[in-house]
Amino acid sequence: MRRLVLLFAALWLAAAGGARAAAFADWSAVVVAGDWHASDGGATEGFDNARRDVTLALGRAGFQPANIRQFSVRPERYKDTNPGKSDLRxxxxxxxxxxxxxxxxxxxxxxSHGLPQGAQVDQRILAPGVLATMLDQTCGKRPTVVVISACFSGVFVPALAKSNRMVLTAARPDRTSFGCGQANKYPYFDDCFLASMPQARDFGALANATRDCVRTREIAEKMSPPSEPQIWVGAELRPMLPLYAFEAPGTARKP
Structure with a gap:
């Protein structure tokens, strides 16, 4: 009996290892930099730096580069990553x-930058209801992870909250986020997302680590009021998140 239990355990571990390596092989990803202006109106590379490096991080986590699309407001500047033009259509x-x-x-x-009405995408505002419709029509009932790094981005949660979705935002609906200055490599939230990803096993752990990182940084730099990143996970997706595990750093493919 003990040998049978060990055999089943070995088979389960082997299957789990295979699933882990291939968890995101058939997932799509769209990564958008929605603006190029700093908080003071000057130019910043922060949003495009985040777009580029989030894309690289997704590749290391197991997403197939062919299944990732990038968008920038100034795509002509980034021949190395060849993003599309950031427009809603x-x-x-x-x-x-x-x-x-x-x-x-x-x-x-x-x-991008955000407002209480939504997030900026070039000269337009992406409203929560519009993004919800876009996701409904393309992703439907599939497992879906949405990350919005912008001021007031918690406003997206009610419109996007469905049982098959996880929503992670940089701030609550009535708070700004930080780090959009000309000298910032990334906004604080994107910086924490990228810094936390190598140690996180899955998106659930990554969301919690990112939120803790943002809180720690804002306290250290005396930023107030705190942005309070929001995490929402639907009941259907919650037990499945651990099954969608990132590839281990030693086995990840280079995008």
Whole structure:
């Protein structure tokens, strides 16, 4: 009996290891930098730095580079990553295309400025209801992770909250986030997301680590009031999140 139990355990571990390595192989991802202006109106590379490096981090975590689309307000500046132009129609069309090729799950990541009405995408505002419709029409009931790095981004949670989704935002609905100055490499939230990802096992752990990192940094730099990043996980997705594990650093592919 003991040998049988050990055999089943070995088979389960082998299967789990295979699933872990392939967890995001059939997921689509869209990563958007929605602006290029710093908080004082000058120029910043912060949003595009985050777009580029989040894309690289997703590749290391197990996403297939062919299934990731990037967008920038100034795509002509970034020949190395060849992003598309950040406009809502083009982003939606890319979501349609890539979700059709990678039907396992969806990730949407936006880094930009935010307002109580939504997040900036070039000269337009992406409203929570519009993003909800875009996700409904492309990702449907698939496991979906949405990350919004912007001031007031908690405003997206009610519109996006469905049982198959996880939503992580840089701030609560009535708070700003920090780190959008000309000298910042990334906004604070994106910096914490990227710094936490190598140690996180899955998106649930990453969300908690990112929130803790933001809190620690804001306290250290005396930023007030705190942004209070928001985490929402639907009941259907919650028990599944640990099954969608990031690749171990030693086995991750280079994008």
């Amino acid at each position: 083009g982003i939606y069309e890319a979501m349609v295309d890539v979700s059709g090729k990678a039907p396992g799950g969806c990730l949407f990541y936006l880094t």
